[in-house]
Amino acid sequence: KAGVTQTPRYLIKTRGQQVTLSCSPISGHRSVSWYQQTPGQGLQFLFEYFSETQRNKGNFPGRFSGRQFSNSRSEMNVSTLELGDSALYLCASSLAPDRPDTEAFFGQGTRLTVV
Amino acid sequence: AQSVTQLDSHVSVSEGTPVLLRCNYSSSYSPSLFWYVQHPNKGLQLLLKYTSAATLVKGINGFEAEFKKSETSFHLTKPSAHMSDAAEYFCVVSDGTSGTYKYIFGTGTRLKVLA
Numbered sequence: 001k002a003g004v005t006q007t008p009r010y011l012i013k014t015r016g017q018q019v020t021l022s023c024s025p026i027s028g029h030r031s032v033s034w035y036q037q038t039p040g041q042g043l044q045f046l047f048e049y050f051s052e053t054q055r056n057k058g059n060f061p062g063r064f065s066g067r068q069f070s071n072s073r074s075e076m077n078v079s080t081l082e083l084g085d086s087a088l089y090l091c092a093s094s095l096a097p098d099r100p101d102t103e104a105f106f107g108q109g110t111r112l113t114v115v
Numbered sequence: 116a117q118s119v120t121q122l123d124s125h126v127s128v129s130e131g132t133p134v135l136l137r138c139n140y141s142s143s144y145s146p147s148l149f150w151y152v153q154h155p156n157k158g159l160q161l162l163l164k165y166t167s168a169a170t171l172v173k174g175i176n177g178f179e180a181e182f183k184k185s186e187t188s189f190h191l192t193k194p195s196a197h198m199s200d201a202a203e204y205f206c207v208v209s210d211g212t213s214g215t216y217k218y219i220f221g222t223g224t225r226l227k228v229l230a
Binding site: 004033035042043044045048050055056058090092098099100101102103104105106107108109 | 158159160164211215217222223
């Protein structure tokens with residue numbers, strides 16, 4: 001069974017540009033969540049999608065957005081990149097997002113460097 | 116609001132000696148708690164989870180954790196450390212206060228295993 005796949009694995013962008021990251025969840029999983037990991041802030045929740053609808057959003061500016069397609073694949077977009085957006089972006093998929101004990105399966109992440 | 120506090124940012128042990136990684140939680144109701152491990156340049160892997168079925172939870176690779184409500188703790192232990200255990204460990208609580216569930220991560224504990 002294939003795991004969560006994130007592409008690309010590494011990205012280097014310039015300040016002011018925009019970037020799109022992709023996540024393919026485990027087959028059958030309809031919930032996809034995104035997290036940002038930085039040395040200073042740790043792991044922080046960005047947003048969660050289920051059946052193409054954003055159901056939960058973390059405390060990030062509107063430059064961070066996402067979407068989910070009918071096949072459950074998800075993309076996140078960051079516009080007008082800032083140096084502080086440099087981070088490891090992790091995607092997680094799960095079966096049943098409405099249960100507190102639901103296990104999330106994580107991809108290897110996309111490491112974004114903004115220069 | 117739900118939160119977790121990992122009491123040690125770094126822990127060093129010798130190979131073959133016990134491991135103890137400490138986590139305290141704050142929750143207004145019975146929490147769902149998880150421990151995840153992150154090896155360098157890898158995603159997060161679930162070690163174990165607590166969902167109120169049993170206070171002593173056994174996970175993969177010989178790890179276990181005990182839920183202690185009176186101490187609001189969920190410490191991770193392993194009887195004998197192996198070199199391959201060197202990684203960063205995250206204590207996680209599942210937070211459903213916004214209607215759907217998302218993970219709240221601790222700040223992580225980096226485990227170093229000395230030969």
